[in-house]
Amino acid sequence: MTGTASKKPGALLVLILVQAFCAVFFLWDVMQEAGPLRVLALRDFHVAAEAVSALCLLAAVLFEIRYLMTLLRRKAHLERQISLAAGAFHDVILDHFERWNLTPAEQDVASFTIKGLSIAEIAALRGTAEGTVKSHLNGIYRKAGVAGRGALLSLLIDGLFQLPEGATTLIPLQKRA
Template sequence: MTPRLSPGFARMAGRGSLYIALALQALGALFFVGDLWSEILGLRTAPIPYEWQEIIQLLASLGLVIGLVVSGLYLRRSQRRVVELNRQVDVASGNFSQHLQELFAQWDLSESEMSVAVYAMKGFSNGEIAALRGTSASTVKSQMNAVYRKSGFTSRGQLISCLVEELFEGVALPGETVERARVQMSLAAR
């Protein structure tokens, strides 16, 4: 069993690695700039042995590359987090229908399947949906089966639960942090 890090510890470790990467980049840049200016200004009184110079340049270059890679990974993770936060803001600010359209597009639902799914989420029976759409109940039933197949759910209750969870994703209960709520939701999804 793999030990799981708490979200707070993982966030702190992520920040720590970013600071280490920045420090490595700063040291590497300081070496190269200092070396250049000490030669230009003639400040170096005793030359550094060639072997030492090569080792120091190699370590400084390695520090710059490591810093670049870690910074890039941190930037990519931050961009993903911004996308997720924007999605949550859209949902919270009333753009839930836009979020539903994106979810339906991921499931590759047709227009009629989307319509039937929305009516089902509102609590209408197949017969009521058929009357509202001017189709037969068997057509609605086959469209609902297509929605279940494409979404990966097996019942109307699961479909509605998924959409309610999407609406409340990241909402913490009293005495609970948002990070803990997300971890519990991800564990429940397994």
């Protein structure tokens, strides 16, 4: 979900409340116009049109509330899924770092590399020379058995698709709603 509306459901809630207020106002207006005739007043086209419009607006408000609740539940579900995926990726990375016997400095450099930082950015963050970062990267690539950054990322992503012990197939992805 992108955009301001998805980040601020409060704004949508305010709009729904305004629409609900308008629907209640129009229904009250219809009731006032109907006076003591009540249902018989609906024979007047103007009163009937206002009543139908107000009821449609009220139905739309109820639909919007239900739809907003569905979107908020879906957003919460997706955030949980992203959190799980991020945790799994982090676990894969740590497992690889351990198997490759990376030093703490190499782990830092590898982490920054995976995040997409340049050699200059990594050097600045670590307070080291670019040559030192390049040296660490060469050690990382050698220990991982890869030729460069792209191959390192590919290796780590492939780790996410490995079958767990005892499993014979990957769990299928859920169909998108």
